[in-house]
Amino acid sequence: MINRVVLSGWHKWLSLFVGIQLLIWVGTGIYFNQMDAQAASGNMYRKTVSHRGNTPTSDFMPLEKLALNEPVVSAALIWVSGTPLYLVKTENPLHNYSAQQHTLFHAVSGLPWYIQPDDVQRIAQRSYTGPGQASEAVLTLPPFDFDGRQENLLWKVSFDDEVHTDVYLHAETGAVIAHSNDDSRLKHLMLTLHFMDYANTGGFNHALIVIFAIATLTLAGSGVLLAYRRNPNRAVRRKRETDVRVIHTGGCETLSLPANQPLLFALTQAGLSVSTECGGGGTCGQCVVQTDNTVAVSDVDRYHLTEDELQQGKRLSCQHVSSEFTSVTLK
Amino acid sequence: MKTLAIKSRTLHKWLMRFIGIQMLIWAVTGLYMVSLDIHFIHGETLSDEKHTAFPLNDATYPIASLLERYPTATDIVLYKRLNTLAYRFKLANSKQWTVIEATKGGVLGLLTQSEAAEIALHAATTSGTIASTKLIDLPQATPAELSPRWLPVWQIKFDDLAGTTFYIQQATGQIVTRRHTYWRAFDWMWRLHIMDYDDGENVASPLLTLLTILATLAIISGIILLISRLIPARKIAVNKGGVHD
Ligand code: FES
Numbered sequence: 001m002i003n004r005v006v007l008s009g010w011h012k013w014l015s016l017f018v019g020i021q022l023l024i025w026v027g028t029g030i031y032f033n034q035m036d037a038q039a040a041s042g043n044m045y046r047k048t049v050s051h052r053g054n055t056p057t058s059d060f061m062p063l064e065k066l067a068l069n070e071p072v073v074s075a076a077l078i079w080v081s082g083t084p085l086y087l088v089k090t091e092n093p094l095h096n097y098s099a100q101q102h103t104l105f106h107a108v109s110g111l112p113w114y115i116q117p118d119d120v121q122r123i124a125q126r127s128y129t130g131p132g133q134a135s136e137a138v139l140t141l142p143p144f145d146f147d148g149r150q151e152n153l154l155w156k157v158s159f160d161d162e163v164h165t166d167v168y169l170h171a172e173t174g175a176v177i178a179h180s181n182d183d184s185r186l187k188h189l190m191l192t193l194h195f196m197d198y199a200n201t202g203g204f205n206h207a208l209i210v211i212f213a214i215a216t217l218t219l220a221g222s223g224v225l226l227a228y229r230r231n232p233n234r235a236v237r238r239k240r241e242t243d244v245r246v247i248h249t250g251g252c253e254t255l256s257l258p259a260n261q262p263l264l265f266a267l268t269q270a271g272l273s274v275s276t277e278c279g280g281g282g283t284c285g286q287c288v289v290q291t292d293n294t295v296a297v298s299d300v301d302r303y304h305l306t307e308d309e310l311q312q313g314k315r316l317s318c319q320h321v322s323s324e325f326t327s328v329t330l331k
Numbered sequence: 332m333k334t335l336a337i338k339s340r341t342l343h344k345w346l347m348r349f350i351g352i353q354m355l356i357w358a359v360t361g362l363y364m365v366s367l368d369i370h371f372i373h374g375e376t377l378s379d380e381k382h383t384a385f386p387l388n389d390a391t392y393p394i395a396s397l398l399e400r401y402p403t404a405t406d407i408v409l410y411k412r413l414n415t416l417a418y419r420f421k422l423a424n425s426k427q428w429t430v431i432e433a434t435k436g437g438v439l440g441l442l443t444q445s446e447a448a449e450i451a452l453h454a455a456t457t458s459g460t461i462a463s464t465k466l467i468d469l470p471q472a473t474p475a476e477l478s479p480r481w482l483p484v485w486q487i488k489f490d491d492l493a494g495t496t497f498y499i500q501q502a503t504g505q506i507v508t509r510r511h512t513y514w515r516a517f518d519w520m521w522r523l524h525i526m527d528y529d530d531g532e533n534v535a536s537p538l539l540t541l542l543t544i545l546a547t548l549a550i551i552s553g554i555i556l557l558i559s560r561l562i563p564a565r566k567i568a569v570n571k572g573g574v575h576d
Contacts, residue, residue: 012560019554025357026546033539057402062393063409071384075409077394088387094375107394195365204365213362220351220358227347268337278560279336 004229005303007222008283014219021196021212028194035187042146042184045130045165049123049176053082060084061110068103077107080174081119084108087173096177097149097202104172115174117155124157124167127176132159139171145188146180148202245327248272257322263289264318267330274330280318287317290329295320336559339552346549353526353542354549360520372517374509377495378454383411390416392436400436401429409433412504413442413450419503428502441501447485450504451497459491466501475530476515481507 015022063075063086073092078085084107091101106113120137128134135158144150146168154177155169163181170177191197195204196212242259245252246267257266264280264287277284285304291313300319301310317328347354370376390409398404403423410417416433430439442450444464451461467473468483477484477498484507489495494515498508522531526539 012557015553015557016561019550019557022550023547023554025361026543026550030540030543030547032534033543034535037535057398058395060393060395060398062395063390064388064393066387068387071386073380073384073410075387075390077407090384092380092383094370094373203369205368206365209365210362213358213365217355217358217362220355223347224351224355227344227351265337265341268334276336279338279340279556281340281556281560284560 003299003303004226004282005300007226008278008281011219011222011226012283014215014222018212018215018219022216024193028190031190032194035190036183039183040187042165042179042181044163044179044181044183045128045132045159045161046176046179047127047129049126051079051081053079053084055082055084055108057084060107066105066110068105078173080115081123083113085113085173095149097147097151099151102172115172120155120169120174121157123174123176124155124169127167127179128159128165130159130161130163130165132161132165134159137169140168143200143202144168144180145185146178148197148200150177150202242323242325244322244325246272246330247328248330259323260321262318263320263322263325263328264316266322267317272330274317276318278318282316282319285316288314288331289317289325290314291325291327293326295324336556339555339559343549343552343556346545346552350542350545350549354546356523360524363520364517364524367513367517372514374495374511374514377456377493377509377511378497378506379456380454380506382453385411385416390433392418392431392433394418396436397431404429412439413446413453415439428500430502430504441483442485442499442504444485446504447487447499447501450499450506451487451489454506455489455495455497457489457491457493457495459489459495461487462490463488467498468501476510476518477508484508 060077066086066088068088070090072088072090075086075088078087086105086107087102088105089100089102093100104113105111117137121134124137125134137155137157140154140156142150142152142154144154153171155171155174157167157169159165159167163183165179165181167179168177169175192200196209197204197206198208199206240259241256243254244257244263245254255270257263257270262280264274264276267274274289275286277286280287282300288305288309295313295315297310297315298319301316304316305314394407397407397418397420401420401422404420405423407418407420410419412419412430417430417439418433419428419430421427422429431437432439444466448461448464463486465486465488466483467477467486470479470482473479473482474486476496477486481498481500483501484498485501487497487499493511493513496510497506498510499505500507518531522528525531525534525536526542527533527536
């Protein structure tokens with residue numbers, strides 16, 4: 001059996017290391033549990049934009065005529081603000097946030113096509129239902145406050161509404177990637193705290209949180225061992241109270257104490273003062289009392305007290321229940 | 332300070348006796364989730380699709396002809412389905428993909444079992460062999476690890492240690508979902524973490540509310556106890572000595 005004092009020592013030092021983070025985890029956990037998912041999405045003023053135009057489809061240039069010699073993995077027909085385009089990908093990353101490799105061609109002329117800031121601003125406005133005025137579209141470098149994983153350049157259009165909406169759009173196609181506002185920024189902050197993602201990687205696979213998770217697991221494991229360990233000295237159930245003669249600085253009295261309660265707690269509740277730092281954890285070794293009757297020596301007693309002291313009848317009052325004593329002397 | 336230590340210890344101990352097991356579960360599941368790479372969990376290492384590249388000028392059937400034949404076609408994409416260059420697109424009022432080949436324009440039927448198996452073997456990075464192939468086309472027959480929006484799909488199971496499974500869309504031939512044991516374990520870790528034991532989609536359960544509030548109290552009492560253990564109570568002990576005199 002692992003020594004209780006050692007276990008309790010581990011528990012104390014680990015909690016010093018992870019205690020505040022535990023509070024952050026559970027606090028942000030309460031936020032996720034209670035949050036309004038609709039508001040936290042940032043999409044308060046978002047609507048979908050239809051881009052389809054009416055260019056006659058018979059004018060579309062065949063894909064085989066495009067001036068592109070390298071092998072491709074896909075070519076799609078897309079519409080951007082009424083303009084038909086071919087979106088050709090030479091690589092197919094599994095995530096949209098990964099760096100993209102693709103080129104746009106005008107579907108009728110077959111010439112390379114580039115979006116203009118005015119188009120971007122117009123698309124942002126069409127995706128927005130709120131009262132704010134749009135700023136100019138600005139091409140912005142990652143990292144972004146709405147998703148740390150995003151590796152691509154994005155256009156940003158800001159609206160001067162009450163929740164400070166920012167609209168992020170794809171650098172080449174102008175597709176709306178995200179709406180971000182004060183509610184979604186709060187959620188992002190909570191995720192950052194929960195994932196300890198202070199480097200804004202957008203994820204939770206980093207060394208800092210792994211170290212904290214290992215420490216937390218050890219803390220919780222030691223805690224469970226401590227919490228469910230029974231005091232072996234419990235008296236039989238039917239005996240609820242026990243009489244103990246207590247000699248203290250103010251004199252001597254006989255008290256009726258709860259039989260199954262550790263003596264330290266029983267004495268404190270009776271208004272007597274016993275010194276303690278650990279509050280009954282068996283780690284500080286301060287709650288010493290002296291007794292005349294024989295009380296079995298526990299591991300914890302032996303840890304804190306010398307053989308002489310044990311011989312004199314000294315015991316730790318937090319490690320023994322009241323019914324083990326008939327008479328005690330307090331320091 | 333002294334009674335504060337005793338009170339906070341008592342509160343800490345009793346609260347933790349009620350929720351200690353869940354604290355341990357949060358710690359175990361959290362450690363599992365942060366220590367395994369999420370891209371690995373999502374099965375991104377189970378397949379690679381580099382063999383799917385093609386030269387654009389193989390696409391001799393023009394999109395203009397496609398749109399003449401199917402005027403309501405949207406989401407048109409030129410891609411390689413197994414060994415055939417093809418267009419996939421959606422038609423108005425249909426959730427399913429239509430696929431035609433991109434050289435002559437002939438309609439491509441749904442993937443056969445052996446074609447699906449071939450796609451899986453081409454893409455798989457596992458050294459295992461295929462243990463079973465099964466067509467899943469009914470929402471009620473969809474396993475929990477697959478979203479019904481992909482149906483109909485071929486389920487291809489490998490006999491490797493990780494229990495690799497691919498889901499290949501029957502019309503397009505695309506591998507839409509990749510699963511293995513580590514994902515399945517992750518899914519359970521997540522459910523245990525958020526205390527939603529049926530489908531793992533609800534972080535707003537009242538049970539979680541109760542446990543997180545109790546946990547907050549337990550942690551705060553623990554922190555108070557920690558502080559009172561770190562700031563020595565010797566001063567108080569000395570004062571008591573004074574009384575003794
Ligand atoms: S050892 Fe600290 S109170 Fe008993």
